[in-house]
Amino acid sequence: MYEPIKTILAVCVFCCLQVRESNAQIRLPQMIRDSMILQRDLPLKIWGWASPGEKIRIRFNGKQVNTTAASGGKWQAKFPPMKAGGPYEMRLQGKNAVTLKNILIGDVWLCSGQSNMVHQMGLHNITYADDIAQADFPAIRQFWIPTTTSLTGPGDDLPAGHWKWANPKDVNEFSAVAYFFARSIYTKYHIPVGIINSSVGGTPAEAWTSAEGLKNFDSLVSVIERNRDTAYIRKMNRNSAMVRQPSYPDQDKGIAGPVKWFDTVYVPKGWHRINIPGYWEDQGVRDLDGVVWYRREVTVPGEMAGKPAKFFMGRITDADVVYINGQKIGATSYQYPQRRYTVPAGVLKPGKNIVVIRVENSAGKGGFVPDKPYYLDAGEQKLDLKGDWQYKVGQVFRPLGRGAIPAGIAGQNQPAALYNAMIAPFTEYAIRGVLWYQGESNTANGQEYGKLLPALINDWRTKFTRPDLPFYYVQLPNFGDACYLPVESNWAVVREAALKTLALPSTGMAVTIDLGEWNDIHPDNKKDVGERLALIARHFNYGEKKLVYSGPLYQSSVTEGNKIIVSFTNIGSGLISIDGEELSEFAIAGADKRFVWARARIAGDKVEVWSDEVPEPEYVRYAWADNPVDPNLYNAEKLPASPFRTDE
Numbered sequence: 001m002y003e004p005i006k007t008i009l010a011v012c013v014f015c016c017l018q019v020r021e022s023n024a025q026i027r028l029p030q031m032i033r034d035s036m037i038l039q040r041d042l043p044l045k046i047w048g049w050a051s052p053g054e055k056i057r058i059r060f061n062g063k064q065v066n067t068t069a070a071s072g073g074k075w076q077a078k079f080p081p082m083k084a085g086g087p088y089e090m091r092l093q094g095k096n097a098v099t100l101k102n103i104l105i106g107d108v109w110l111c112s113g114q115s116n117m118v119h120q121m122g123l124h125n126i127t128y129a130d131d132i133a134q135a136d137f138p139a140i141r142q143f144w145i146p147t148t149t150s151l152t153g154p155g156d157d158l159p160a161g162h163w164k165w166a167n168p169k170d171v172n173e174f175s176a177v178a179y180f181f182a183r184s185i186y187t188k189y190h191i192p193v194g195i196i197n198s199s200v201g202g203t204p205a206e207a208w209t210s211a212e213g214l215k216n217f218d219s220l221v222s223v224i225e226r227n228r229d230t231a232y233i234r235k236m237n238r239n240s241a242m243v244r245q246p247s248y249p250d251q252d253k254g255i256a257g258p259v260k261w262f263d264t265v266y267v268p269k270g271w272h273r274i275n276i277p278g279y280w281e282d283q284g285v286r287d288l289d290g291v292v293w294y295r296r297e298v299t300v301p302g303e304m305a306g307k308p309a310k311f312f313m314g315r316i317t318d319a320d321v322v323y324i325n326g327q328k329i330g331a332t333s334y335q336y337p338q339r340r341y342t343v344p345a346g347v348l349k350p351g352k353n354i355v356v357i358r359v360e361n362s363a364g365k366g367g368f369v370p371d372k373p374y375y376l377d378a379g380e381q382k383l384d385l386k387g388d389w390q391y392k393v394g395q396v397f398r399p400l401g402r403g404a405i406p407a408g409i410a411g412q413n414q415p416a417a418l419y420n421a422m423i424a425p426f427t428e429y430a431i432r433g434v435l436w437y438q439g440e441s442n443t444a445n446g447q448e449y450g451k452l453l454p455a456l457i458n459d460w461r462t463k464f465t466r467p468d469l470p471f472y473y474v475q476l477p478n479f480g481d482a483c484y485l486p487v488e489s490n491w492a493v494v495r496e497a498a499l500k501t502l503a504l505p506s507t508g509m510a511v512t513i514d515l516g517e518w519n520d521i522h523p524d525n526k527k528d529v530g531e532r533l534a535l536i537a538r539h540f541n542y543g544e545k546k547l548v549y550s551g552p553l554y555q556s557s558v559t560e561g562n563k564i565i566v567s568f569t570n571i572g573s574g575l576i577s578i579d580g581e582e583l584s585e586f587a588i589a590g591a592d593k594r595f596v597w598a599r600a601r602i603a604g605d606k607v608e609v610w611s612d613e614v615p616e617p618e619y620v621r622y623a624w625a626d627n628p629v630d631p632n633l634y635n636a637e638k639l640p641a642s643p644f645r646t647d648e
Helices: 001-023 127-132 176-189 218-227 230-247 417-422 440-463 490-501 526-542
Strands: 037-039 044-049 055-060 061-066 074-079 087-095 097-113 137-144 163-166 191-197 272-276 291-300 308-312 319-324 327-332 340-343 349-360 375-379 381-384 387-396 433-437 472-473 507-510 553-561 561-570 575-577 586-589 598-602 607-609 619-622 634-637
Touching: 037 191, 055 074, 061 074, 061 272, 097 137, 097 176, 137 176, 163 176, 176 191, 176 433, 176 526, 218 230, 230 553, 291 375, 308 319, 381 553, 433 526, 440 472, 440 490, 507 526, 561 619, 575 598, 586 607
Parallel strands: 037 097, 097 191, 097 433, 137 191, 433 472, 472 507
Antiparallel strands: 044 074, 055 061, 055 087, 087 097, 137 163, 272 387, 291 349, 291 387, 308 340, 308 375, 319 327, 319 349, 375 381, 553 561, 561 607, 575 634, 586 619, 598 607
16 A cells, blocks of 8 residues: 555655646846846846746847746846946746836945944934935935845845835935945936945854855864754754853842832832943942943923933943833843934923933943933933933843853854855846945954955955956944054954955955044944045046045055155145144054154155164054054045054
8 A cells, every 4th residue: 555655645746846837937036126226337147037948038128138947947148238227127028927117227336244334324313314314316226135144055045125215214224334335426427326235243254255265264164064064053052042041040120029110100229329421340330240220310491391302322231221201212232323212202391300221231341331422302402411320230140150151153153154145146146346344353363354355355256257346345443442552453453454455456445544433333424434435436437547545555664774764655645644733653663573652754755754762663553553543644635544564
């Protein structure tokens, strides 16, 4: 009886497959859809899936291409280069018909990297409120790729997505850097600009590089091989979750009792004084990971009462929930976004108002980041929220113990994982070039980054079959505590890696050493970053050969007596001190490489550097720190010089 049953089942499966194939319809990848922008002046590839052997006819912009699906069902059609224009329709005919509408032909830029490329206009809606309100560019469109990973190999399609144009609503979802780049290009040339935003916060360069691109990195190759074992990945993540699960057994007293600490009828007892902004570890609380509640009575004048308001609470490490008069007005689950909450009309009342903030921190210092805005804004009046508050600890997180904690496998940090899922599926899509903003996650090993970044560039050029694919990137801005003595710096090493990568052809670097914030890894100024990238593209891709697109870049140095004479490229109309003061942030050393601050002055198109402490100088550095203090060497076009050193 067994063999006949098995035969019948096999026949049924075969018949089902035949029915499925005979009814198969044209299926397109997520990126090829209504409102897409296709690359001008390059051959265009359109691809998708259908029944094996199915004949497909595609008509677009006065041209027709016929193709046939291969045995696996995939098909591809190639159109000749076309000029910018549109809107057009694309009609595909196989066993079914598909019509794509509102297609433009222009320039498509792949924008990738980590969080500073992710950061949407909506996260900077105070700084760029006017830019958002005035966004009206149907020919600037973004395709946003959701975060997804693959440890097993390259994927063939993306998660669901849409092309959206820059209007006051949808522009909030645009990458701010990419939007300002695109707007600069479009307003200058009136050529449609497409943005493919494939970026993920907190990710290293190796995650964006293919397995083939990492073949010379032995340690990463072994990790890629290990990660293909799905059973191993499940085991590691399961073990990590089991160990971490019981680490926070106590309840938060602020919400566990019959009267919550944010309730208006709650009577505070045992609260202590603390200052905002500031971290509790700097104000008499030692090594606390847990939940700390903050409370303050705020007197609201009658003219502010009842009105909708904005609540600015700087940045908080790590997570927070904010209540005013017992009503929750906002919450954020991680440390990086600026806290900008809307207070609905009717919440504020004249006289005494109770503001309560629940802050949760699981590692490092907890509390409120200094040098950020802290105020309540209603109408034309503001109430300053800095100063004395009361605090009480609601929950203490217990240490996990002295033993080793098995780490889980975070897919987005694994080599090749983001390339596989977020780049590989569309390498057939023609693009003008790449904009890259990343490096923060590789600062722990800047020397390796000097190899990883060129490897990624060469890898993408291979995968997109464009040996000369333009690749323009952002050198990391200033960040972290200022130091008034010459120091070593991991961030400076990553900046140096970016500078040296300019040795690759068709690359460009936007220097942003003046655009960062000491206390925010996501600086608010995204407009200048995007526009500096646009300068590079305008020079190399749009024919503005005389345009000064970069600040001074180190070229060479020679020693003459007790001075080092430094030469630069990209001096534009001449070297200047941007603030009119003596050049700063130059350090000098002899053979012992013990650096001291030096004096420096502009001498024509060079800079002379010297110090009485170093009579026989050999090495010089400029702006060599995580956050150099006001480096002021620029060219006359007001573009800053890149940090550099000669002592590597």
